[in-house]
Amino acid sequence: MSAEPPLGPARGQDKGRPGKFITLEGGEGAGKSTQMRRLQERLAQRGVEAIATREPGGSPHAEVLREALLGGKAASLGPLGEAILFSAARIDHLDRLIKPALARGAWVICDRFADSTRAYQGARGGVDPRLIALLERVALMGSAPDLTIILDLPPEIGLERAHRRRAPDVAADRFEREGLEFHRGLRQAYLDIAASEPGRCCVVDALAPEQEVAEAIWHVVEARFFRPEIVIPLKSVVA
Numbered sequence: 001m002s003a004e005p006p007l008g009p010a011r012g013q014d015k016g017r018p019g020k021f022i023t024l025e026g027g028e029g030a031g032k033s034t035q036m037r038r039l040q041e042r043l044a045q046r047g048v049e050a051i052a053t054r055e056p057g058g059s060p061h062a063e064v065l066r067e068a069l070l071g072g073k074a075a076s077l078g079p080l081g082e083a084i085l086f087s088a089a090r091i092d093h094l095d096r097l098i099k100p101a102l103a104r105g106a107w108v109i110c111d112r113f114a115d116s117t118r119a120y121q122g123a124r125g126g127v128d129p130r131l132i133a134l135l136e137r138v139a140l141m142g143s144a145p146d147l148t149i150i151l152d153l154p155p156e157i158g159l160e161r162a163h164r165r166r167a168p169d170v171a172a173d174r175f176e177r178e179g180l181e182f183h184r185g186l187r188q189a190y191l192d193i194a195a196s197e198p199g200r201c202c203v204v205d206a207l208a209p210e211q212e213v214a215e216a217i218w219h220v221v222e223a224r225f226f227r228p229e230i231v232i233p234l235k236s237v238v239a
């Protein structure tokens with residue numbers, strides 16, 4: 001493996017970090033990576049350096065775990081074993097990339113994070129929510145996102161978008177291949193997370209054209225970080 005990025009601040013010691021941490025969540029093909037790039041550009045226009053990253057992955061060790069998790073090699077571990085591996089990848093990602101960036105004042109935008117473990121391995125995989133919460137506490141040690149945007153759309157449409165995006169010679173990953181009921185349950189799991197943490201999460205309608213979704217996200221980011229006098233309702237539906 002190539003040279004290791006240095007570790008960031010000690011675990012649990014990143015309170016008062018100057019950078020902001022934003023995560024994008026939602027089902028397959030919801031537009032997370034598209035909107036991550038757009039938000040990064042918008043922040044750059046505002047003079048904010050934002051690092052775009054993703055999970056599983058984002059650091060060398062975590063990318064190795066990604067291969068095992070998405071290729072299906074880890075599937076025989078079952079949902080709890082997978083949740084532990086996703087969490088191990090998350091610890092490396094936080095320590096090597098996210099926390100060092102936040103500590104030096106950069107912002108971080110991450111395509112999927114701990115809510116994906118809650119939704120996929122917890123709500124859909126059937127792992128006891130108390131175990132998922134425990135793993136999350138151990139992995140994050142206080143490094144929770146400042147804002148989570150949940151991109152919401154009917155799973156039929158997201159899966160169709162994901163299918164169209166994929167090159168013909170690339171197979172769908174193991175979670176994308178799950179049936180429609182699984183993906184409907186995921187959608188509900190994300191809406192439940194948003195309802196349980198309205199201070200952190202905001203739901204954006206991802207069915208709208210790309211540009212409109214980007215505007216809705218920017219509205220939320222601007223309100224949360226640049227103009228706190230604007231109050232955003234939980235479900236921010238684009239026109």
Ligand SMILES: Nc1ncnc2c1ncn2[C@@H]1O[C@H](COP(=O)(O)OP(=O)(O)O)[C@@H](O)[C@H]1O
Binds near residue numbers: 111
């Ligand atoms: N609002 C949108 N309307 C229609 N297509 C979109 C929209 N946002 C993204 N797409 C397209 O859908 C596909 C999946 O988008 P992507 O950002 O990769 O989703 P995700 O990262 O959530 O899986 C891509 O081909 C992308 O160009």
Ligand SMILES: Cc1cn([C@H]2C[C@H](O)[C@@H](COP(=O)(O)OP(=O)(O)O)O2)c(=O)[nH]c1=O
Binds near residue numbers: 027116162
């Ligand atoms: C981060 C994370 C991802 N996943 C799943 C969700 C996705 O199916 C897959 C990541 O694949 P990826 O191709 O990066 O996501 P997307 O399809 O949204 O573009 O891993 C989990 O099951 N648990 C997790 O904690």
